[in-house]
Amino acid sequence: MEYWTSLISTFIGALLGFIFSLCLFYLVNKWNRNLQRKSLQKNLIKEFEFNGHYLQSLLGNLNKAIEKINADDKKLYYYCYYKDFQRLFIHLYFQQGIHYEKLNPDDINLLITILNHMTQDVQYFVNSSIQSWKDTKISQQEILDILRFQRDTIEKFIKDIGQIKKKISTNKL
Secondary structure, eight states: OHHHHHHHHHHHHHHHHHHHHHHHHHHHHHHHHHHHHHHHHHHHHHHHHHHHHHHHHHHHHHHHHHHHHHTTOSOOOOOOOOTTOOOHHHHHHHHTTTHHHHOOHHHHHHHHHHHHHSSHHHHHHHHHHHHHHHTTSSOHHHHHHHHHHHHHHHHHHHHHHHHHHHHHHHSOO
């Protein structure tokens, strides 16, 4: 009887140890995942703050460029530069699928629209349009329309980023 008692007690101890290790593994994984999500959320909010300040500076430069073009001053030294718009944590947020938990489809579409607009293609279009105006290939009204559209779009993006940042920071993970 001593053999069977020893065998059963060893088996039960090993089984309980295995179950405990599984539970511990699950809890540690969940804890790490929550820490990573909170860190990602914090970094995403900081990225939105940076992008908001960056868009504000772009807006100021655009307004100065519009003023110079209104004055028909061909000595305009403005270069539209969208490359510094940060998107690393936005992409990580999308890759991990957290955006579905925090944002509605309209917010997701706004983010996608912002990311699609803040590209080198749009940057090139604006800069080549300014150069075309300097070379008198397009009229003053055309370049003003292009830059006003960019200004209005960036103003909208600043508001949209602020609203999305607010939603992400108020919703708990």
